[in-house]
Amino acid sequence: MSERKVRVRFAPSPTGPLHIGGVRTALYNYLFAKQHGGDFIFRIEDTDSNRFVPGAEEYIIESFKWLGIKFDEGVSFGGNYGPYRQSERRDIYKKYVQQLLDNGKAYLAFDTPEELDAKRQEIENFQYDATTRMMMRNSLTLSKEEVDALIAEGKQYVVRFMIEPGRDVHVDDLIRGDVSINSSILDDKVLYKSADELPTYHLANIVDDHLMEVSHVIRGEEWLPSAPLHVLLYEAFGWQDTMPRFAHLPLLLKPVGNGKLSKRDGDKLGFPVFPLEWHDPKSGEVSSGYREKGYLPEALVNFLALLGWNPGNDQEIMSMDELIKLFDLSKCSKSGARFDYVKGIWFNHQYLLKKPADEWVPEFDKILRANGIESTPEKEAQVVDMMKLKVIEFTDNDGNKKKRNVSFVSDLWPLTKFFFVAPETYDKEDKFVRKNWKETTAMEMDELIGVLESLDDFSVESQKEIIEAWTEARDFKPWNAWRVCLVGTGQGPDMYELAAFLGKEETIKRMENAIAQLK
């Protein structure tokens, strides 16, 4: 193929929020474009006026902004190949439809939806193609006068592509190699509808890709069956020399059960399928988003990149720049990938740990405030550092109690409440309390209070020196009971660190309170 400039596009239809599978498709296009110094185009395919959803376009743009996937041209980004919204390209399509009509590659069909339904009832596996088109109402069977009359009457019609049967059509796919099908199984696809004066996907897609000089079409596998049709269209226009190269990506499958990942699966199974939270303008329904769940965009990108592709070695953590460098269409897998969101959580954990504590603070502070706690960034960063390697308990979808690493900033709250709020009551029945609070403990804690009170310097080092000398002399381990006093149960960081964080006064206050309650 000719060595022309790499230009790829992501072309969603604005029928709702961006699906996570669409995000991955866009990501691969982006990686491919950037690796080759090419352009990445954002086109809106709104040729189905019935399915338009307000706000979807803005949502999609905001999603990519959050993810760090940047377009070079397109709707809202400018460029020299516009307009980039298909509903604004009506005149262009009309011209090309006419060209096909003039060349005898397409024809007008007047069959109403009802008539078509009737035919489908009448003939099993009815298909509008070479075997049936001569029994339908179209410009092939009607006289020129009849056709003109129908149009003059204002009768609605569609333009159908005339598929020549009995030909093996080959698609050279970058991921799958040569794919061929016989043109006889293709139907005479509708390319244009007079009702709304808009083309269908197939026509608009080919015309736009050609006019926008798209070099590679990287899209989901669901398009593979219609790829031969697209090849035929390029031929019909005489554009085969500049036809883009195709790559059909494997689909994202449900984590459990059968079928591809759908918009409805997400919240049902406990994970988002959309990058951003989506508020449905019609139903008012809210679907969760990765951003709102506390995912880091770079973690989501990394996770998604590896669902259907890998660099050929064991490397898993990769920045966007590394992905751009390493991405390779020929290393994409061919079969669908189950969406393993548990691994997504792990990716977020990895990326969260790479962030210095002060970068956790803004989000952490928000959560604290929501719980009525005011603190300082310094203190909050300290807490993050003490607790970021901990584990959080959660309930999975089957109602089982499970544990996992701190993977989201929001995981911190249940683990860190005691840093800011003293335990109000002490539960004698708590397993940890029962095990570590013995008859003599109150006395020992009293003694420890005495030791702490003697400290002028309440730093970790100072405490450690004095307390350790004391425990050696007395030969016992006060830490678990001390933990009960300050935390209320068996959680938290190193005791010296915790005490130093709370300060002498608060530490002793909590201890006295515990002694009084647990007596």
Next chain:
RNA sequence: GGCGCUUUCGUCUAGCGGCUAGGACACAUGCCUCUCACGCAUGGAACACGGGUUCGAUUCCCGUAGGCGCUACCA
């Protein structure tokens, strides 16, 4: 039903004729330890099946079975 794509641990995958079939997530165990952990170490776990081709198949070919997709005046 028709057509196409696809098939390695539970999951994501490496492998591109000869390997004790590798890694990661998840799971289990041990070590560490002032709690829960992190970390570290260890472990269980896979080539769908049947024919070929070949000295030799996880790898190439053909079937079968399973999975996925498409089959609209939706994209």
